[in-house]
Amino acid sequence: MNDAHRLRPDGFRERGGEVTRLEAFVDAAFAFALTMLVISVGTIPDTPAKLIEALKGTPAFAVCFLQIATFWYEHMTWSRRYGLDDRRSIILSLLLVFLVMVFIYPLKAVASTFFGWITGGWLPYGFDVKTMADLRLMFIVYGLMFGSMSIVIGLLYLQAWRQRDALELSLDERVETIVRMGDGCMSIVVALLSVVVALAMPARPSRWLMGGPGIVYALMGFSGLVQTAIARRARERLLAKGA
Numbered sequence: 001m002n003d004a005h006r007l008r009p010d011g012f013r014e015r016g017g018e019v020t021r022l023e024a025f026v027d028a029a030f031a032f033a034l035t036m037l038v039i040s041v042g043t044i045p046d047t048p049a050k051l052i053e054a055l056k057g058t059p060a061f062a063v064c065f066l067q068i069a070t071f072w073y074e075h076m077t078w079s080r081r082y083g084l085d086d087r088r089s090i091i092l093s094l095l096l097v098f099l100v101m102v103f104i105y106p107l108k109a110v111a112s113t114f115f116g117w118i119t120g121g122w123l124p125y126g127f128d129v130k131t132m133a134d135l136r137l138m139f140i141v142y143g144l145m146f147g148s149m150s151i152v153i154g155l156l157y158l159q160a161w162r163q164r165d166a167l168e169l170s171l172d173e174r175v176e177t178i179v180r181m182g183d184g185c186m187s188i189v190v191a192l193l194s195v196v197v198a199l200a201m202p203a204r205p206s207r208w209l210m211g212g213p214g215i216v217y218a219l220m221g222f223s224g225l226v227q228t229a230i231a232r233r234a235r236e237r238l239l240a241k242g243a
Helices: 021-039 048-055 058-082 087-118 132-162 171-200 209-240
Strands: none
Touching: 021 058, 021 087, 058 087, 058 132, 087 132, 087 209, 132 171, 132 209, 171 209
């Protein structure tokens, strides 16, 4: 392994040199997904009233943008850290691209419904929820897609872990790789819990209980504590093994 790798701010040696065709394709796909979100808004407003109505969709778009950007950043960071371009990494990266193209639909539905819900309809819903079955379906599809993308990110880090010796990962790099796998597992658990809550909702829940499956994702706010615990345990075990 070349010792001339540039040290990243996060302490990793940057093994990903020049941008590969795979990285360029993934970047373009994520950019296209964001474009699809904008296009789905409809035509360009041609009156002040339509402009105001279109701008009301900005909060939902911002949430969608942030969520998609987060997954893109995860893949970009993984690429820079490990520089892997093997067959399994390519397949997982392409699978992530496929999933994000599908993810934008339930993502927009949940985001727009959330802002319509908390504002009592002042902000546009953007998704017509008429029955509890519709609400359950929306949260179930979102949870499955969010969980699927988290699985792919976790598998990418697992692929890097499998090649830890070939990559000559340092102790800190190995610990962080384990932490990222653990973080992916937490995202999967939260997504599945949201799906379970959606399935368990009564036929006529209260207004606030209707948002229960979405509120479950607030558990992601504890990810920092989980990461710290995983990092401490991983470091202890690796030191005990002489890694």
